[in-house]
Amino acid sequence: MSQTPAFWQGFRAALPHVLVIIPFGAVFGVVATEAGLNLAQVMGFSVMVIAGAAQFVAVQMMLENAPVLIVLTAALAVNLRMAMYSASLAPHLGPISWWKRAFVSYFMVDQAYAVSILKYDQTPAMTPGQKMAFYMGVVTPLAPLWYLATWGGAVLGTAIPVGLPIDFAVPITFLALIVPMLRTLAHVTAAMVSILGVLVFAFLPYNTGLLVAAVLAMMAGAEVERRMGARA
Amino acid sequence: MSFTDAQIWIIIFGLGLGSYALRLSFLGIIGNRELPEWVLRHLRYTAVAVMPGMITPLILFPQATGGTLDPVRLGAAVATLAISFWTKNATLTIFGGAAVLFGLHFTIG
Numbered sequence: 427m428s429q430t431p432a433f434w435q436g437f438r439a440a441l442p443h444v445l446v447i448i449p450f451g452a453v454f455g456v457v458a459t460e461a462g463l464n465l466a467q468v469m470g471f472s473v474m475v476i477a478g479a480a481q482f483v484a485v486q487m488m489l490e491n492a493p494v495l496i497v498l499t500a501a502l503a504v505n506l507r508m509a510m511y512s513a514s515l516a517p518h519l520g521p522i523s524w525w526k527r528a529f530v531s532y533f534m535v536d537q538a539y540a541v542s543i544l545k546y547d548q549t550p551a552m553t554p555g556q557k558m559a560f561y562m563g564v565v566t567p568l569a570p571l572w573y574l575a576t577w578g579g580a581v582l583g584t585a586i587p588v589g590l591p592i593d594f595a596v597p598i599t600f601l602a603l604i605v606p607m608l609r610t611l612a613h614v615t616a617a618m619v620s621i622l623g624v625l626v627f628a629f630l631p632y633n634t635g636l637l638v639a640a641v642l643a644m645m646a647g648a649e650v651e652r653r654m655g656a657r658a
Numbered sequence: 659m660s661f662t663d664a665q666i667w668i669i670i671f672g673l674g675l676g677s678y679a680l681r682l683s684f685l686g687i688i689g690n691r692e693l694p695e696w697v698l699r700h701l702r703y704t705a706v707a708v709m710p711g712m713i714t715p716l717i718l719f720p721q722a723t724g725g726t727l728d729p730v731r732l733g734a735a736v737a738t739l740a741i742s743f744w745t746k747n748a749t750l751t752i753f754g755g756a757a758v759l760f761g762l763h764f765t766i767g
Contacts, residue, residue, distance in 0.1 A: 439748070441749070442748050442749045442752040442753070443752075445752055445753075445756065446752075461659060462659050463666065467666050467667070467670060470667070470670040470674075471670055471673075474670055474671065474673070474674030474675075475670070475673045475674045475677055476677075477677055479712075480673065480677065481673075484669060484673055488659045488661060488666075488669065489659055491659055491660055491661075494661075494665050494668060494669055494672075497669050498669060498672045498673060498676065501673050502673065502676045502677065502680070505673075505676070505677045505680055506680060507708050507712075508677060508680040508681045508683075509680045509681075509683045509684060510704050510707075510708060511681070511704065511708075512680065512681055512682065512683045512684040512685045512686075513683075513684035513685075513688070513701055513704070514701045514702075514704035514705065515684075515685055516684045516685050516688040516689075516693070516701075517693060517698060517701065519685060520685070520688055520689050520690050520691070521689075521690050524686070524689065527682070527685050527686055527689070528682060528686060530685075531678065531681040531682040531685055531686065532678060532681065534681040536709070536712075539705070540705055540709060543704075543705050544705070547702075590760075590763070591722065591730060591731060591734075591759055591760075591763050591767070593716070593720060593721065593722045594716070594720070594731050594734060594735075594759055595756070596713065596716060597713040597716045597717050597731075597735060597738075598734065598735075598738050598751075598752060598755035598756060598759065599752055600709050600712065600713045601713065601735065601738045601739055601742060601751070601755065602738065602742055602748045602751035602752050602755070603705075603709065603748070604705075604706065604709050604710055604713075605739065605742035605743055605746075605751070606742070606746060606748070607705055607706050608706065612703065613703065613706045616703040616706045616707045617706045617707075617710040618710075619707070620706065620707050620708065620709075620710040620711035620714075621710050621711060621714045623711060624710075624711035624712075624714050624715065625714065625718075628715070636708070636711050636712060639707075639711045640704075640707040640708045640711060641707075642707075643703065643706070643707030643708075643710075643711070644700045644701075644703045644704060644707040645700065646703075647700075647702070647703030647706065647707065648696070648699040648700045648702070648703060651699055651702070651703075652699065
């Protein structure tokens, strides 16, 4: 496999996720516009932040007139998981040049990370260059549609039918990503600890319960792997 | 909301730059350096440690229903899980899950 086929494999693997990017981006455009942001500001969020969950948290807290520093803290806390993704991608994309890593980092979003890491785990023979090409293939349809959907939502506004359960596009696409990852007892254990942890630590502010749950889940997965002696 | 234009742009740039710093963090610093095996062993579970926890509250306490358990969303989640285990195909799973979601929404929803 050279780099061009890897790019198109990534492109194809990303296509089902277009189904969530479009409604999610459009809803952000509608919500942010109704909150009082102008078109440039709404687009500023989707282009500069390019992280749906954090954008929604920021707009929600702005609606509540929270202080600027609190808005920033709460929304950045939601994005702390990106540092975990960054560490997780480092063994795969570390060998490529620094500026390419700096470029790909901008496109680190949940769907792109999950689609790519699943592929890397399933295809250990990929070279770092192929892994980079695959990642860029994944984000090629996703990022422009995120901007476009945000713009559509901001401009068309309430022309989008309300009452439809499109909020649930996110859990559905994430489930489709998670299940294929549950390959070993260690992976299943980590997922279970993640679910239980987030419920137990739900009382922590700014979504930090998810981070506590994630760290515990990573430790649980690693410990099960160590005991089973699986994977060298 | 009662923010000046300058404050809104401070939030947008601050959140954009902060998010980018988080994304670049380890990928930018570690580069080609070899990580110890115990670190790699933990990192292998990052995705299954973060993503299930992210969607659990969305499934059990959806904001759209005021945080109460909703048979439409719960049914769609169970169906999506089943289709995924059964087909192992992301496209079929996503379209199947969406079909069940809207099917339930227009019948029992």
